[in-house]
Amino acid sequence: MNRIYRLVFNRTTGQMQVASELAVSHAPGRASVGHTHRPASLRTALLLALGLAVLPAQSALAAAYEFTADDTVSDPRSYVDGFRVGPDGTVVVNVVDGGSLATNGFASLGTLAGGVGTLNVSGTGRVSLTSVFDDMRVGDAGRGALNVSNGGTVAVRRNVLLGTLAGSHGAVRVDGAGSTFTARQFEVGNFGSGELVISNGGVVETITAPVRLWYGMRIGASSGSTGSVTVDTGGVLNITDNHLFVGQRGNGELNIASGGTVNVGQTLAVGIDDGVTGTVRVTDGGVLVAKEIVLAQNTDTTGTLLVSTASSVQADTVELAHYGHALLRVENGGVLHATTSLIAEGPNLLFGDEGQVGRIEVSGAGSAIESARVEATASLRVDNGGAIRSDVAKLQNSYGASADGSRTKATLTGAGSQWVNSGAMQVTTDLQVLDGAQITTDTLTVTGGAQWPKHDIEPYPEQVLVSGAGSSISAASGITIGRGTFDPLGVLVVNNGATLSAGTGYTLDHNGYLVIGGGLQDWTRAGGPVWAAAEAAGELDGSPITMNNGQGGLLFNHTGDITLSNTIASSSASMTYGGLHQLAGSTTLDGDLTAFGGDINVSGGTLVINSDTYTGQGYTGSSQALPQGITVTGGTLVLNGASGFQQEISYGAGFGSAIIRSSTAIVLDGGVLAGNATVGQTVVRNGAVLSPGHNGVGTITIDGDLYFNNMAATAEEVADKAFYDVDVLGNGQADLLTVTGKAYLGHVAHSGEHGATGVRITALDPATSYQKGQSYTILSAAGGIEGQFDDVISRSAFLDPNLVQTRNDVRLLIGVKSDGQGPDPGSEDGGVTPPAVFGAVATTGNHQAIAGALDTLQQSGQALALYNQLLMLDADEARLAFDHLSGEIHASNRALLLDDRFLREGISQRLRTDPTIKAQGGGFWLSGGGAANRQDGDHGSARSRQHREGLMAGLDWTFGEAWTVGLAAGAETLRQQVDARSSKADVDAVHGGLYASYRMGEAWFTAGASYADYDVDTDRTSIVGGMQQRLRAGYSADAVSGFAEGGWDMDLDRLVLTPYVAVAYTRLSTDAAQETGGSTALVIDASKDEVWTATAGLRASWDISAGQDDGARLVAGLAWQNAAGDVRSSSRQRFAVGSSTFSIDGVPLARNVGIAELGVAVNTGAHSRLSLGAQGRLGSGQRELGARMTWNVQF
Secondary structure (H helix, E strand, O other): OOOOEEEEEEEEEEEEEEOOOOOOOOOHHHHHOOOEEOOOHHHHHHHHHHHHHHOOOOOHOOEEEEEEOOOOEEEEEOOOEEEEEOOOOOOEEEOOOOOOOEEOOEEEEOOOOOOOOEEEEEEOOOEOOOOOHHHHHHEEOOEEEEEEEEOEEEEOOOOOOOOOOOOEEEEEEEEEOOOOEEEEEEEEOOOOEEEEEEEEOOOEEEEEOOOOOOOOOOEEEOOOEEEEEHHHHHHHHEOOOEEEEEEOEEEEEEEEEEEOEEEEEEEEOOOOOOOOOOEEEEOOOEEEEEEEEEOOOOOOOOEEEEEEEOOOEEEEEEEEOOOEEEEEEOOOOEEEEEEEEEEEOOOOOOOOOOOOOOEEEEEEEEEEEEEEEEEEEEOOOEEEEOOOEEEEEEEEEOOOOOOOOOOOOOEEEEOEEEEEEEOOOOEOOOEEEEEEEEEEEEEEEEEOOEEHOOOOOOOOOEEEEEEEEEEEEEEOOOOEEEOOOOOEEEEEEOOOOEEOOOOEEEEEEEEEEEEEEOEEEEEEEEOOOEEOOOOOEEOOOOOOEOOOOOOHHHEEEEEEEEEEOOOOOOOOOOOOEEEEEEEEEEEEOOOOOOOOOOOOEOOOOOOEOOOOOOOOOOOOOOOOOEEEEEEOOOOOEEEEEEEOOEEEEOOOOOOEEEEOOOEEEEOOOOOEEEEEEEOEEEOOOOEEEEEEEOOOOOEEEEEOEEOOOOOOOHHHOOOOEEEEEEEEOOOOOEEEEEEEEOOOOOOOOOOOOOOEEEEEEEEEEOOOOOOOOEEEEEEOOOOEEEEOOOEEOOOOOOEEEEEEEEOEEEEEEEEOOOOEEOOOOOOOOOOOOOOOOOOHHOOOOOHHHHHHHHHHOOOOOHHHHHHHHHHOOHHHHHHHHHHOOOOHHHHHHHHHOOOHHHHHHHHHHHHHHOOOOOOEEEEEEEEEEEEEEEEEOOOOOOEEEEEEEEEEEEEEEEOOOOOOEEEEEEEEEEEEHHHHOOOOEEEEEEEEEEEEEEEOOOOOEEEEEEEEEEEEEEEEEEEEEEEEEEEEEEEEEEEEEEEEEEEEOOEOOEEEEEEEEEEEEOOOOOOOOEEEEEOOEEEOEEEEEEEEEEEEEEEEEEEEEOOOOOOOOOEEEEEEEEEOOOOOEEEEEOOOOOOOOOEEEEEOOOOEEEEEEEEEEEEEEOEEEEEEEEEEEOOOOOEEEEEEEEOOOOO
């Protein structure tokens, strides 16, 4: 039968459509029950009308069945040319138990832009598309949804498209056990947006095509599209023998969570085309299995894989950022296992740098990456207990930079964070192992310095840094530093308590540096390495250290002191390879260095080598061996051993031969060469120092010639004076320079530029007396001496040194200067009067006194050691020592006790009752107070500060209106500090006394007597040059005091004026004492001191009670006090080690002071009264402020 068709352009879909003029609409109720509907094919008509070149889409050409209203399918239905659900409206079709939809054509859910089509398949319901030419479109041009649940099945022989056209949206949910959805290919977000959710045991699976297709699923397939797939709660996605693309030309994400599983038979590619983002998240127990995983495949693409919370990812290989930007993050117990390899930013030699970054992050306990081979970049971070486990490992530079534009650094940080590698590990970039992180490997090779992935050979300051307590790198079969094929350097740094272990040993190759302390700061081709500031040291295990190249070496740039016992050797290929570089700190090498012939360079700190070096084992050459070079340009080298070996070199027939040592030493610019050493030819210039021995006398043998500040090309090279520092002993020994050749000292003929030279005496023998002079040989040159030292210098104010030079020797003569004769100290020299030495620098009376005693120190034992310690001081240091040796605190403490007014002032305040109140009967009173005082020193004594506080109580009786008698007792603590003498005294005191007062009208008189018992403890530090001793003593003292005061009360209504006078007397007796703590301890004589004071003043008392019962009165007063007697206390003492007795004056008492008082008194009851008062004292260098409170009770 002939049919007529018309061609229509659909502006909504942007497609040409063909429709029959005779088309009949079918009611949903009778469309397909038990029937197969076969609308005539449109393909033939289309070919006739348009030709093959304009073949339109199948859904537009076919006379498909349209669901235009909601429907429930519970019986089998079949549509030959496909079906549409919601072509241009909102339609829901439910396929339920017993129902099915089958077609040999297409299926479209939400066909047109306004269409919303939903297809629900549940229970035994089934939907099948059997055509190999037709697709299921969920969201064709509109919005479509497919829900498969409770065992429902959807099978598509060809492709499924979610969000087919731009602006469309397709959503598929497969939920529940037995629910399945199969197709040859899935497009989740074709040109529009798509969403696929697989949950609760639902399964989505691609079927195996006759020929492997390009992909099994694309999430974000085309430009402008977005796609999302979620597999959770036991859902399964199987990409059978095919690829899964996440973010191909559009953005896509795959979420696997809560037991969901995704199996990819071939490659999982995440982030494929330029400018797109692909993300895969595997969380909460999710499982991902793929043959290969590729993240960020092209330029400017972003690919992310997150593995978290007990989830796992399994693949044969994983590749990150071949061109784009990739992030692989494993956290919170997730595990990624790459059976064959995991490679970040693989080499791209064809196109070079595309700025790609392959960042790997492993964080949290239980989180791990496992692979037979791991190749990561500087964009690596392992923290918080994360782990990497591998068989072979490589870390290299990243093409890109960090977010802030800086160079990235691979980092392992935190306790429990680790990388365990069973084979070889190569690091060619920055790596930090910090704060307890650990790397364990079989071998480790460290190189760096060039950005070869970026084809940039400019050096970079790259290093491997191991820092922080608990941080470590351990390599069982050894660590190699340097020797990169293209890399210019290798630096391994350990500091701040971290550790390195190298098993079979450390190998330092070309520009390979093993650094303890501060690491690399910069590196240039012209200037080489620049090192950062010193840091606390790390630790090396005892593995041997071998140096295979002339550049690089072992470098010390640390704070504090360290000691290494490693064997250190140069390569047998060249016995002078490598170097020791000392920049900061104190380093001691106690291991075997006999096979080490590399350079020794010291520019700061102290390097101590307790071994011979470069002994020449195995050297068989006939020519002169290369020398070991020793260079000291700052700091100190203490060499206790021989450097180099001797060779007999023949100069040919008639020219003889010579014995040459294979080492040279150059000491420049303030550097110091010390120890007991043998070195070859030696040059000392420009402020440098030779100092044989170390902490004692020693000998430096120069097996060759000595050039002492001469033979220079320019004057700048010898501008500063060079020194020979000498220590001496009393048995005739002294530091000694032995020269097998000739010694050239300062200016000699034909010596080029030359500078000043000198000998400095740095230490004396503490057991030898220099009062009669001593002589020492300090230089001996077998080949003779040319020139001479310009002078001999002693910083001492008391020594008189001289040099005597012969053809081959220089001798040092030392004696003491004497300004006269002092007293006989009773020394062991038969009573010979010693010379007066120390008084020459004394500037005060105390200085003179102690200097005289020091002159008499016995010339033996500890006394002689102290004497010789003083001899090495200059004038200022000696005067400071006199002050600290004086024991001035003992004299000043007597002044403190003589001025103790504690009980006397308490009694006086008690007796100053309100003159308007008539007391009768008994009374009890309680008083407490304290004061802070500063007394200036004068002449030789130093300022002291005092603080006192105490509590007392009294009981008295009043007889009639005239007499009051009583007794009082109390306890007091006093502290005195003399800061300038590093001294203090603590005193505990107990007081007791009697008192009486008499009143006759307006006149009154008081008197009393008291006794005080003191326990004194002194503590002071004696400083003599570099020697400090803490000296302590304890002793007792007691004081007896008497006092009297009289006055006249003038009652002027509410005001009472009282002029008064007072006198007091104190006698202090102090026991003898002896200090302990060292050779500067003193024996202090017992003493008796007394002082009188007289006071005249005026007090005023105002009634401020305003008629109230409190009887409040305000009290003020002014007075002047004069002291007489032993106002300047002195202490007689001598040194316990043996000396004459000397007297030292302490801080004086204030002779004349003004006194101001202010207080208030108030009744606290019918028979009690409280008084509060403050007192200030000023005059004769004294400043004092005190307060007291007294409470009286009458009964």
